[in-house]
Amino acid sequence: MSIEISERMQNLKPSAIREMLKVTADPSVISFSAGNPSAELFPVEKLAEITASIYAREAATALQYSITEGYGPLRELTKQRYRKYGIGTDEDDLIICSGGQQGIDLAVKCLVNEGDTIICENPSFIGALNTFRSYNAKLVGIPMDRDGMDISALEDALRREKNVRLIYTIPTFQNPAGVTMCMERRKKLLELAEKYDVIILEDSPYFELSFSGEIIKPIKTLDTSGHVVYLGSFSKIIAPGIRIGFVCGPKWLVSKMTVAKQIADVHTNMVFMMVVAKMLESYDMDAHIAKCRDLYSRKCALMLGEMDKLFDKRVSYTKPEGGLFLWCDLPEGYPSLPMCALAQKRKVAVVPGMTFDVNESTENRGFRLNFSVPTPEQIKTGIGRVAQSITDYLKPEN
């Protein structure tokens, strides 16, 4: 047999993190590698009650084929909820998709030809990077500092690169870096997108998980020219297993993304589109989100405190103001891969920066830590093990 995999998929590997999920099934391993929300926060009782009422009253609708755009009341309630933040105008439309990941796929499918360029933060979300690779796009990574994407490096790239079709960004509590783009840069980013006529794909699954409760305005709220496609998700504020997200963007583009969705999966799971609609209608989502924020804020503070105590002082790390992740950098000359391997021997899983590196560089000195999943005890024990692995790896200071 001489059948070959298509060119676009030939070199694409499974996400190292999702593969790691299989390793961390070992219960003696402490995992800081997931991107999961904390299961203790799932509003199980309410979901169960709503699901039962849907079976009782609207089963035929819930179990039958639906339109591709998604369940009407869910679209309407989602629009209403996010309009309050300033997301979406009358020129925009909103459709439901099967998690935020599908929104990335649909946007790329509709906007990017093979060989076109996509600009993104470096490091960035591996699920997005692999989607870009699967369309044979050229990836250009822009470095970040504590205030997000380096805007002058972005402008250089926009000036230099041909056929830039997308700027992908996770501006708030970025995955993996845990940093947030400041408002000045958000404005500047939008100006550049308008100047170079490029769509911004704003991936925003975490912005409501702000530790202080203060919401940093998404870039979409500044968009008056229709240059921003906003991706939202219920994964981190309800539950990820149900795979419900949404896309809000210019009508001409969202209608084409709907065609792309039709041939991807026809429509999203109908029962759970109805469940989420009823959640938005009858559950105090803001109180629930406040609970999530509170728990993650405490876990993050605990993790940072342990790191301050135990990590070699040459290691630097971000201090996130929300979300699920923080990012550490080993000192110059120390790629993180060998340290992550040492940590794995000590039964603690952390994700090497190379995984999120646009260029997949083995020289990457970073690693990502998740604080939403582990218990306080696991955070204490696990950070001790990571600290020990770092000590084993770094040569003593002169």
Added chain:
Amino acid sequence: MSIEISERMQNLKPSAIREMLKVTADPSVISFSAGNPSAELFPVEKLAEITASIYAREAATALQYSITEGYGPLRELTKQRYRKYGIGTDEDDLIICSGGQQGIDLAVKCLVNEGDTIICENPSFIGALNTFRSYNAKLVGIPMDRDGMDISALEDALRREKNVRLIYTIPTFQNPAGVTMCMERRKKLLELAEKYDVIILEDSPYFELSFSGEIIKPIKTLDTSGHVVYLGSFSKIIAPGIRIGFVCGPKWLVSKMTVAKQIADVHTNMVFMMVVAKMLESYDMDAHIAKCRDLYSRKCALMLGEMDKLFDKRVSYTKPEGGLFLWCDLPEGYPSLPMCALAQKRKVAVVPGMTFDVNESTENRGFRLNFSVPTPEQIKTGIGRVAQSITDYLKPEN
């Protein structure tokens, strides 16, 4: 703004049928246009009971992220169920996907480069055709007769066309034609796939809905050389709104399709993967399917009886032995589009053959009728209206 839709998506339109769903929302319209199973068959009570027990006992698993391959017990139970029919070997693997439609998308993404050729029956399933178009594949349609694909036309195409990467077929109770490929042709088709080293994508959502109860062996059951990728679905035997299907094929290919799925939607709705697993475990699926078969068989017979009585004798139609659809052809010189428009005025929706035509020919003389959704009364009234529309359209015989 000068932002353009990607080349692959530029000319792709929404499925005419799914657009029609919006029209047939008018309750005075009788719809023969859907591809839906009958809602009265949904096993609502059992699904509700199982879902409640999952919330009660395994909520954290059901609501959390899962692995891309799908929920382990569902994969195992699905393998077991379809092994009984002879589907799948030790060389194969099986993953869960978000409906059969996603299986089509993943197979094409992993096997077909832009410009490569896909061979399929003509007419064929619009959802598949649009997926093929969205990858800029060249489509070659093979005519069918009452025994399925014309095998010598297929061999001509395989000899003539360059870079044929897939043969797409719905061999049993084909959508839209309602015909079934005979066993001899199934064997010949597989031989040709082996000779020309091309993957057969066998789309088989209907095969268990055989009116007689006799199961026609899928092509996959004959496959010893790993040339068949089998797509199955729970849409027509449980419910479509839950979007659960599966792919069974050679391991090297299914593992790549898993990577493609990871960047499409991470994984399928976890709650319903668990629900379907429990259905396979604790529900008498075969008794349920027998009930479906019985209802559809009666509806199909009723529709054919009315057609025999009322249709102009120059109209020919298939006599399906299962599934959801039958197909009618107007006589030479009568494209079906104007007749379908007349029918719509009489408040009955039928789908013109052009929709399923590989070449989207407006000269297509066929139209598709669905018999699973309408009630017996609607079938009688609706077929009367179609018959009248045909009479209005055809010139009287000399």
